[in-house]
Amino acid sequence: MKFFFPVFLIVSHLIIGNIQDSTAQTAREIVEIMDQKMRGESMIVEMEMEIIRPRFSRTIGIKSWSKGQDFSMILITAPARDRGTSFLKRQREIWNWVPNIERTIKLPPSMMAQSWMGSDFTNDDLVRESSIINDYVHSIIGSEVIDGMECYKIEMIPKPDAAVVFGKILVWITKDSYLQLRGENYDEYGALVSTVIGSNIKKMDDREIPTVLEMIPSDKPGNKTILRYLNIEFDRPIEEAFFSVQRMKDLR
Structure with missing residues (x-):
């Protein structure tokens, strides 16, 4: 999924009515518009994550706050055993508060590829340590139709x-509304690692976005994780001081 959210992360300062542009655009510009549309200047998000396995499934309630690309906070609201667990990103520093043991953990870069809360999303997917704009070289390699909508394949x-x-990412972004409908993540050897599908497009606050994201790992049949956005507020004022280690511990 890498940059659907974003998460939260999961997750992109332009309003829908001002986004469309008939002039030729580079691949980087298309990805940047998509990312800005999904993120806004800031986001306050309520969502649920359903983790599906062949023999069981469980649902996690989540609330998140983000400001630009450098600041984000995630709070687990359910189930009861995980309630109060939180994650903080400030620039390149990422922290985790575990209330059951009253411990704050600073996550090293080596943990970014690990599973987030037992799901098929990685820590990097949810708190997005890497930048989809600045850390990649972008190329338009084709055009395809997904669910009746013409998309750039980048x-x-x-x-x-x-x-x-990841060693390579492919994304499909609609030409008329700059929505990401599909993403494929590949390892450094060119093997497909996971696929992300965006669906259920509807209006959230002042713009239309995919409100359901489905993450499907390639090597684990029967496994998938579904992220559902329940409510999003874009461009509400959030002070940078909100994103602190102390506030992470105090979130309710």
């Missing part, structure tokens, strides 16, 4: 010095 190759999880 390849993203990480820059040599970028600290990213």
